Amino acid sequence: MRLTTATAIAALTLGAFGAQAQDKTVKIGNLNDMSSLYADIGGPGSTLAAQMAAEDSGLVAKGWKIEVIGGDHQNKPDVGGSIARQWYDVDNVDLIVDTPNSGVALAVSQITKDKNRVFLNSGAASSDLTGKACSPNTIHWTYDTYALANTTGKAVVKAGGDSWFFLTSDYAFGHALERDTEAVVLASGGKVAGKVRHPLNTPDFSSFLLQAQTSKAKIIGLANAGGDTTNSIKQASEFGIASGGQQLAALLLFVNDVHALGLNVAQGLTFTESFYWDLNEQTRGFSDRFAKRSKGGAKPSMVQAGTYSAVLHYLKALEALGGNPKDGAKVVAKMKEMPTDDPIFGKGTIRQDGRKIHPVYLFEVKKPAESKGPWDYYKLKATVPADEAFRPMKDGGCPLVKG
């Protein structure tokens, strides 16, 4: 009798230990704009990218159970925040990915920290995510406003565009992009003639563009994204901004935006991205597989590719830990420890402040004659190496760095 009890206790203890070490279930939530101005850049495509990462990780074959779900934050911080809270509290989501819209991203980052889960941001741009609002549970993956400003801003001023007028989306993202670009323009010897802020998701840019036109600035910097950028570029061409001698600088442009605009309107735009599907053999391979499954055969945007890369590395870290520890800060620490390597960005690292480091590229949109067909849109103009692309850690003001 005593023996059986002892065996039972031993079995139970072992069982308990086993269960703890072998918790191999992961739930990933893609919190995104599913129906509005950022839906093409991230949206359902990011859910697909996360699913592909789960398949490519090879963990399913090793007995892991990985589930990917999607949610629509409607670009409202309160909606995004309550979905995140519910995913963490009720649905046991371990990881939230992507989340374009910096306002929503900042809210989700805070909730993720409170609940000790993981937030891998690909879609939002605000450099504050690794600056004053950095968190031990958040990694900012694909790009940020500093990288955009630093690369595009410098290149444009160098090419003679030394007076700027900003057309800024009036929320966290736009403010950060405008602030970071202005700093670069001033540091490079340029000046800022003025700025105007427009509400998010604006259909009519005419009054803003007229102000930009009367400012006589050489460069009109578009500190907005997605549907807002394509709308302002289209309307600028209707207003004849280019023929008046002013140039547009799209500070954030995605391949889907160029696809929507068409090369006739978009040609000649110079901008910064960290991924383009036609960069090399590996990016082409991933993008072809993605396009076969995406809506309308669209190539992946930088944001969607970044989501794939982030989820892949997250799963690698979980495998290295031997199971899902259900401890966000621990997983993120492990992710920072391991070097990254994937078909999207090649080799890279994650800094202490949560910034993922890889090269960024300066692209120019091709002329219609140069393009071989749909999705053949970019010419590579310059490559900025990983260590120069992003804001130096000491300048960010992230409290994690001091400690």
Add this chain to the structure above:
Amino acid sequence: MSAAAPAAAAQAAIAAPDAARDFRIAFAIMTALLIAAPFVVYPVFLMQALCFALFACAFNLLIGYVGLLSFGHAMFMGFAGYIAAHLAKVGSIDFTLPLIGVGPHWRFGPLPPLVAIAAGVVCSALLGLLVGALAIRRQGIYFAMITLALAQMVYFFCLQAPFTHGEDGIQSVPRGKLLGIDLSVDLSMYFFVLAIFLTGFLLIYRIIHSPFGEVLKAIRENEARAVSLGYSVDRYKLAAFVLSAALSGLAGATKSLAMQNASLTDVHWSMSGEVVLMTLIGGLGTIFGPVVGAFVIIAMLQYLSPFGQWVTIMQGVIFVVCVLAFRRGVIGELAAVWRKSL
């Protein structure tokens, strides 16, 4: 008709003590359900629903018992939410004039939850006094349009004022502590919200059944006759408007602490429409109707959210069905079937 009228009056006279008993029973059932609910349903969702229920009850006080359709009630809810969130998180009052750069400016640090909520209520009551004084001068559609126009002005103010942080809203608002109880635990916060909701609900019941409430109902039925009886109708209307605004503010301020954010969604005009929908679905002019309506609408928003923008269309269909099939609303129809006043 002539024979039925005295009979109805007699019935009403008998029904009066019955009505109070019915209310007590229904109230006890509701309270019991709400106390048990957080152990079954996600408390954060319940808190949100309770705040909207109080908001709908406050709105119903105006449309159901005075017959005033305000189409700008979101301004009271949203603005109080911003005030409470700002005081609970930052704790400063800044009247520095933008161009001159001078003006009173106080910094006193984050305030405890009850003080922050009380400040929100005071602000929305003052706002209600201002808006009400202008709006009650007109009736019907003009009244609705004036409230809508003023609400749009408040929306614009909330979009532009520095302390509201525009599109980002005020995020990660601390819930603070009450009598040493840490409200950051969802369950304790739930009971705090429930207490506020029940207080507000009973206050509304008391208002409706006071002599003051009887005058309000008289104004709803026949304003000219109320004037001829010597009542100063405008004062009664204004008082009801301010009470409704203050209670909407109570709902908004509580919500911003419970959900830990204050955002533009709550001051947007579509929120003013949502509260009309809640009240109609639950039952206009019934005391429990708005509570049921709010739970129905919030549950829909919550559980249909995977359908994205289709939710608005579904909401529209439900609204049409409700108006065509059961015009008195869920509780209104039940009350008619059971011949009770709920």
